[in-house]
Amino acid sequence: MIKSLPLSLNADEFPANHILAYRLDGSSITWKAFSTRLAYWQSELREMEHNKVAVYHSDADELLCIILVLWRMKIIPIIPTNILDVTLQSIELETNCFIGEFPERIGSMAEKPHKEADLIKTDANQQTALIMFTSGSSGAPTAIYKTFDQLNAELKILEEHWGDVLKQTVIVSTVSHHHMYGLPFGILWPLVVGRAFLNQDLIYLEQLLAVQDMGMAVISSPAHLEHIPDTLDWRKLKHTIRVIFSAGALLSRAAVNDCQRKTGVVVTEIYGSTETGAVATRDQMVTAQWQPLNGISIKDSNGKLAINSPAAIADDWYVTEDLCKIDGNSHFSLLGRADKIIKVGGKRVSITALESQLRQHNWVKKVRVVLLEKRKNRVGAVVQLTEEGNAKLIDQGKLAISKELTPLLTKHVEKIAWPRYWRFVSQIPVNPQGKTTAQDLIVLFDNETRPCLPQVLEKTTDKDSGKYVVEFVVPHDLFYLEGHFPGKPILPGVVQIGWAIHYFKALFGDPGDFLRLEALKFRQVIQPGEKISLSMMWDATKNKLTFKYTGRDCLHASGRIVFTGKNTLV
DSSP: OOOOSSOOOOTTSSOTTOEEEEOTTSOEEEHHHHHHHHHHHHHHTTTOOOSEEEEEOSSHHHHHHHHHHHHHTTOEEEEOSOOOHHHHHHHTTTOSOEEESOOTTSOOGGGOOOOOOOOSOSSGGGOEEEEEEOOOTTSSOOEEEEEHHHHHHHHHHHHHHHTTTTTTOEEEESSOTTSTTHHIIIIIHHHHHTOOEESSOOSSGGGGGGGTTSOEEEEEOHHHHTTOOSSSOGGGTTTTEEEEEEOSSOOOHHHHHHHHHHHSOOOEEEEEETTTEEEEEEOTTTOSSBEEOTTOEEEEETTEEEEEOTTSSSSSOEEEEEEEEEOTTSOEEEEEETTOEEEETTEEEEHHHHHHHHTTSTTEEEEEEEEEGGGTTEEEEEEEEOHHHHHHHHHHOHHHHHHHHGGGGTTTSOGGGSOSEEEEESSOOOOTTSOOOHHHHHGGGOGGGSOSSOEEEEEEEETTTTEEEEEEEOOTTOGGGTTSSTTSOOOOHHHHHHHHHHHHHHHHOOOOSEEEEEEEEEOSOOOTTOEEEEEEEEETTTTEEEEEEEOSSSEEEEEEEEEOOOSOOO
């Protein structure tokens, strides 16, 4: 039986031994243990004087716990998609109270400012349940208010459509639980039907092996499914993965085929948005068209897709910016975005048209176009080349490639709107929801904002051996990949040495001035997107730092760095 939000939080809401969630190490979180955390947060928040509170936590069960307690207190949780400055600035327009893992500069619940005007409607079913923020793919993040009615309607639709398929599964997610896809699919839906979920989002697909003994439903996106690793032993997971959902962006047919071959599961794609909830589904092995879920109606509104759904924020029809073609069975195809219009030199130009024409060339695998306001409102193109295109890039250089591509625009786009700036990347940047935002593209043209350090996954210290290990992923937009090398970017050796010194100093202090390198060997190149372990050991008697970079199955680099030595090390 499906429950309705908000829950009462009584002790008997679930049996004490009911398993709410699992940790990555396989241990379970029972309702009894969860109730202890509920009691803790009820005590911590009992004097809360806000009506809206921003909440962010990397543990899904802890985020859920805080949300449930706030609901009981008639306080509206604000769930940011991320904690980037642009998102936090938008949230500060709604509240100055932040709970969870926010940057230290942000205010806290201890400030207790004045009580805000009551935004919760009297009718319990129409109460505002959540404020979500869009990812800002076509502009600044926008606050979207969702009522309990809308949340419950979406959860009911999901359970009616896939409940039988998901029986005896644990929900495992590679997408953020701070998003209006990851939150309902990964946490709220399993909660209301009594289905367990994994309390951590998986950062990379290899982590699926940690839960291979569980029958699992995987909540994912093209950000992961477009790049399924060949090195993973999928035989161990073929009889474990029951369902794979994908949403956030369109999944290529090639990725669908690759996923089915490796996992034995056909990907179930979901179309929807923060404003509408889940709307439609498709199985590309059968058709490229989308089929609306039960209880949801669609129509053509001047070429745009209009949606009538009990989960949508509109009382009647919600008109999207997605262009569509609807057939007689109410199945539909997506034809691009109506809002992807930019103004260049006083001319209105379709980004979709620009991208579509550039994709015609057999050297182009993917392309995204963006307006660069800081560069006098000129157009920039970010291109992911095919294998043949990369070979040409290496042989001929960037200028020759851009000159090869621009003639494709001659008959379709005015010359003033042709891309003035080009970036050739190993992978088009996407966020955890599988979307490519305008900001993701803009930073590629602004060297000051591009990352100079990797995306750290974990840091560990073995006190017995003195070994310090940093696990990280090399970003595709890393500053140091520019020009090294065109078409085949690799992490420069000098950067690897610099990172070893950087993380060593962050942990132990200043080892003195650099003196020399010893036994330095680069055995295997490191490419963007790879998961790498950097292990370091310090010999205080000789002022030597021994470092080693290893991947999944190989040694990439190793060596020793000798310093002059100082007495500031801890």
